Amino acid sequence: MESVNCNSCGNRVLVEKYSDAHTSIQWLEDASTACPEFEESRTKDGRVFVPTCPKLQETIDDLIMSGQLGLSLRSYPVPGRLE
Numbered sequence: 001m002e003s004v005n006c007n008s009c010g011n012r013v014l015v016e017k018y019s020d021a022h023t024s025i026q027w028l029e030d031a032s033t034a035c036p037e038f039e040e041s042r043t044k045d046g047r048v049f050v051p052t053c054p055k056l057q058e059t060i061d062d063l064i065m066s067g068q069l070g071l072s073l074r075s076y077p078v079p080g081r082l083e
């Protein structure tokens with residue numbers, strides 16, 4: 001996996017891109033404390049509706065667009081989406 005720092009909050013995550021539709025993001029810290037964007041999206045009952053920080057997603061998209069984050073050569077770890 002590639003280490004990626006969120007452009008917005010600097011939170012570091014590990015990213016593995018399996019296909020255009022499947023990018024796996026592994027949080028190293030508790031998401032809600034590591035990322036203000038994530039915390040903001042949390043509702044009163046504590047549930048979070050965004051799967052990841054939108055700024056982090058942008059960061060990852062940029063890396064993919066610029067070719068810095070390529071397709072993983074590994075096969076899918078599990079069926080389904082982890083993002």
Ligand SMILES: [Zn+2]
Nearest residue numbers: 006009035053
């Ligand atoms: Zn963030």
